[in-house]
Amino acid sequence: MTQIGPGRPRLEPRRRAGQTPRAEILDAAAELFTAKGYGSTSTRGIADAVGIRQASLYHHFASKDDILDALLAETITGPLELAERLAGASAPAAVRLYALAWFDVSQLCASRWNLGALYLLPELRSERFAVFRERRDELRRHYERLAAAVAGAAGNSVPGVELLPFRLVESVINMRSDEGASPEYAEHLIPDAILRLLGWQGDLEQTRSAAVELAEPGA
Amino acid sequence: MTQIGPGRPRLEPRRRAGQTPRAEILDAAAELFTAKGYGSTSTRGIADAVGIRQASLYHHFASKDDILDALLAETITGPLELAERLAGASAPAAVRLYALAWFDVSQLCASRWNLGALYLLPELRSERFAVFRERRDELRRHYERLAAAVAGAAGNSVPGVELLPFRLVESVINMRSDEGASPEYAEHLIPDAILRLLGWQGDLEQTRSAAVELAEPGA
Known part of the structure; x- marks a missing residue:
């Protein structure tokens, strides 16, 4: 019998993907939140899906909100770290924007569950999710x-156009929900479209490969 | 005392906007679904918010799913009718696409509650919402x-680019959710960006006014 938490035996053999009980809880919760709905999922239901006691779940997470917060953090941490690194990089703004959009779309596609579908939950407006x-x-x-830097360099002065790239990136969440599968084609389609709608006219092939290289960890 | 349904007296004076009990129920449900969450709202809670008995609510809607379905239908009926009319219109594709996007963004902004935020609910994947x-x-x-017609006429052969205009239109739902208010600036920003990302290079001022005229009911 697998031991989890503080010496509590599992009710059943391990059921979920995940190296640790914490990862298994997150995986089960992500499935239930995206397949059944956040409001309709209980910590009891999550514990059952993992095959552990509810008390063992509370050893890892104090509440359902804490589980949701950990899942949401996963969707943001990678792109935010990259964005911070790119802010100090010397590559042209078009390459940096492409790198960020490419990385972000790829990870929104690669995650096992479509967690971005939780961004519109009314629960996220509470103080609990302020961070x-x-x-x-x-x-x-x-x-x-x-985006403002790319538009500026392209002589595009349409007010508000810099707001759209972020929205196009997040639209991959809706594609994935409607299509029932990750839209792998979006990985380049969306960054390409972002540069185009900003009025950028450079060499796309070159920008793509420079961007993918720049997005590599340790680049 | 206002009479509603089959001779049932109201518990309290009318509380909601709406000309009919049905409209009041829809308004209350839309507020609760978007503010509290679909899974966390009960028909009892909706009846309480309207100030009617739960039994009176069931005279108008057999279930919570029926209320959600009626609300979702409201978000689609207008743009779908317009799209069907535009499919047979003789205006250039760019004008027709602009008209549809402008109308759709405007109505997603003008609705009292941000109902598009419900599109990603897992509940919508059930047979009940197939229609x-x-x-x-x-x-x-x-x-x-x-979009394919506009891209084709502009000599843009990027595969998949025709998928993006619909996504940009629906991104107004996310803007509205994040900003806590309807982004009125999106009404032209989004249709403009749609034509630009398709590679269209015509006269924007002219297209805008032709599109708004075409979208008018009875045009």
């Missing part, structure tokens, strides 16, 4: 700054 | 056909 909201706003502002 | 899903898919295909 998540602030981090997502920070990411959005990174997009807007890079 | 709504089919109608939304139909609207999406209208966008894709018009």
Whole structure:
């Protein structure tokens, strides 16, 4: 019998993907939140799906909100770290914006569950999720700054156009929901479209490969 | 005392906006679904918010799903009717696509509650909402056909680019959710950006006014 938490035996053999009980709880919760709905999922239901006691779940997470917060953080941490690194990079703004959009779309596609579908939950407007909201706003502002630089360099002065790249990136969440599968074609389609709608006219092939290289960890 | 339904007296004076009990129920449900969450709202809670008995609510709607279905239908009916009319119109594809996007963004902004935030609910994947899903898919295909015509005329052969206009239109739902208010600036920003990302290079001022005229009912 697998031991989890503070010496509590599992009710059943391990059922979920995940290296640790914490990862298994997150995986089960992500499935239930995206397949059944956040409001309709209980911590009891999550514990059952993992095959552990509810008390063991509470050893890892104090509440359902804490589980949701951890899942949402996963969707933001990678792109936000990249955006911060790109803010100090010397590559042209178009390459940096492409790198960020490409990385973000790829990870929204690659995650096992479509967690971005939870961004519109009314529950996220509460104080409990203020830190998540602030981090997502920070990411959005990174997009807007890079987009404004690209539009400016292209002589595009349409007010508000810098707001759209972030929205196009997040639309991959809706594609994935409607299509029932990750839209792999979006990985380049969306960053390409972002540069085009900003009025950018450079060499797309070159920008793509420079961007993908720049987005690599340790680049 | 206002009479509602089959001779049932109201518990309290009328509380909600709406000309009919049905409209009041829809308004209350829309507020609760978007503010508290669908899974966390009960028909009892909706009846309380209207100030009627739960039994009176069931005279108008057999279930909570029926209320959601009626609300979702409201978000689709207008744009779908327009799209069907535009499919047979003789105006250039760019004008027709602009008209559809302008009308759709405007109505997503003008509705009292941000009902589009409900599109990602997992509940919508059930058989109960198959008709709504089919109608939304139909609207999406209208966008894709018009966008393909615009891209084709502009010599833009990027595969998949015709998928993006519908996504940009629906991103107004996320803007509204994040900003806590309807982004009125999106009414032209989004249709403008749609034509630009398709590679269209015509006269924007002219297209805008032709499109708004075309979208008028009875045009």
